Amino acid sequence: xxxxxxxxxxxxxxxxxxxxxxxxxxxxxxxxxxxxxxxxxxxxxxxxxxxxxxxxxxxxxxxxxxxxxxxxxxxxxxxxxxxxxxxxxxxxxxxxxxxxxxxxxxxxxxxxxxxxxxxxxxxxxxxxxxxxxxxxxxxxxxxxxxxxxxxxxxxxxxxxxxxxxxxxxxxxxxxxxxxxxxxxxxxxxxxxxxxxx
Amino acid sequence: xxxxxxxxxxxxxxxxxxxxxxxxxxxxxxxxxxxxxxxxxxxxxxxxxxxxxxxxxxxxxxxxxxxxxxxxxxxxxxxxxxxxxxxxxxxxxxxxxxxxxxxxxxxxxxxxxxxxxxxxxxxxxxxxxxxxxxxxxxxxxxxxxxxxxxxxxxxxxxxxxxxxxxxxxxxxxxxxxxxxxxxxxxxxxxxxxxxxxxxxxx
Numbered sequence: 001x002x003x004x005x006x007x008x009x010x011x012x013x014x015x016x017x018x019x020x021x022x023x024x025x026x027x028x029x030x031x032x033x034x035x036x037x038x039x040x041x042x043x044x045x046x047x048x049x050x051x052x053x054x055x056x057x058x059x060x061x062x063x064x065x066x067x068x069x070x071x072x073x074x075x076x077x078x079x080x081x082x083x084x085x086x087x088x089x090x091x092x093x094x095x096x097x098x099x100x101x102x103x104x105x106x107x108x109x110x111x112x113x114x115x116x117x118x119x120x121x122x123x124x125x126x127x128x129x130x131x132x133x134x135x136x137x138x139x140x141x142x143x144x145x146x147x148x149x150x151x152x153x154x155x156x157x158x159x160x161x162x163x164x165x166x167x168x169x170x171x172x173x174x175x176x177x178x179x180x181x182x183x184x185x186x187x188x189x190x191x192x193x194x195x196x197x
Numbered sequence: 198x199x200x201x202x203x204x205x206x207x208x209x210x211x212x213x214x215x216x217x218x219x220x221x222x223x224x225x226x227x228x229x230x231x232x233x234x235x236x237x238x239x240x241x242x243x244x245x246x247x248x249x250x251x252x253x254x255x256x257x258x259x260x261x262x263x264x265x266x267x268x269x270x271x272x273x274x275x276x277x278x279x280x281x282x283x284x285x286x287x288x289x290x291x292x293x294x295x296x297x298x299x300x301x302x303x304x305x306x307x308x309x310x311x312x313x314x315x316x317x318x319x320x321x322x323x324x325x326x327x328x329x330x331x332x333x334x335x336x337x338x339x340x341x342x343x344x345x346x347x348x349x350x351x352x353x354x355x356x357x358x359x360x361x362x363x364x365x366x367x368x369x370x371x372x373x374x375x376x377x378x379x380x381x382x383x384x385x386x387x388x389x390x391x392x393x394x395x396x397x398x399x
Binding site for chain 2: 032033060061062063064065066069070073074076077080081084085087088089091095099152153167170173174
């Protein structure tokens with residue numbers, strides 16, 4: 001597998017949310033708007049990059065029996081760095097995502113890539129894998145957030161699509177809309193995967 | 198390089214090193230961001246205060262206990278040329294639909310509401326978040342109300358406040374927060390005579 005395939009697999013073929021079904025808690029929880037989805041996706045990408053990078057470097061130093069606790073400490077550190085930095089420099093984004101940032105620690109996507117990929121491959125592959133998977137995750141969350149925002153509030157990235165119409169189909173902003181939207185996006189991604197395979 | 202063996206010493210040393218490096222890194226990041234975080238919070242507080250009280254050139258902050266128990270509220274007295282023009286009260290309620298709601302309530306010296314802005318909440322997006330000024334003008338109805346005359350409750354509870362459609366609990370909680378701010382102000386500042394006049398209303 002060359003590095004381009006390694007990168008691009010995260011976007012459609014192995015999309016973390018719609019194909020691998022990893023990290024569904026933030027995917028359903030924060031995607032009330034496209035902007036929130038994008039913010040959460042990029043925060044997770046940063047954590048993935050950091051954890052995959054560090055794990056691939058120290059993979060031979062960590063004894064097998066304590067690898068999971070070590071990975072958790074590494075991931076939690078990067079999450080806390082993201083949280084502090086976001087609160088300091090992006091207070092508005094922090095206000096809408098704040099509650100969900102600490103949950104990146106238990107996002108099985110981050111742990112899964114550290115355990116299944118970074119701890120077995122070289123550093124370059126691990127970083128490229130993290131970039132692909134992270135951007136795939138960000139793409140997935142932005143799409144779901146965008147869908148819910150368009151249907152639920154008739155706007156995208158905060159820009160009104162229909163002047164004067166602010167109350168959309170509220171169900172899409174609420175929890176059931178997340179499940180409905182995700183269901184249709186899973187259909188779409190499986191169709192795309194079959195088509196490109 | 199082969200994987201290190203999972204014996205006792207290796208495991209203890211590894212975990213110690215991993216946690217030590219992590220702690221050191223986090224301490225460094227914390228120190229770097231502590232000041233911007235404090236500034237961002239302070240800027241937000243200042244912005245909220247100046248939204249709910251008239252122009253002022255001096256601010257004095259004190260804590261007061263609300264009647265009936267609960268955490269003390271932060272009173273920010275705004276003075277203009279030595280005269281008090283209003284007080285911005287950082288109030289809260291635990292009756293929100295999902296957890297605590299905090300708000301900044303501005304009262305003039307007689308206790309009339311100048312304006313109210315929310316500080317933090319976790320209400321349902323699209324429904325309860327209409328308490329935010331940038332989402333809806335719902336909270337504008339509090340402007341100019343005098344809690345000793347007007348009943349700061351939603352209409353379902355025989356009050357004077359229109360509830361938010363499909364988010365009555367949130368509206369009720371917001372009224373609770375505002376009432377708490379007023380009650381605390383009344384307890385500590387309004388004169389005895391005013392208190393007696395108001396008691397029949399309650």
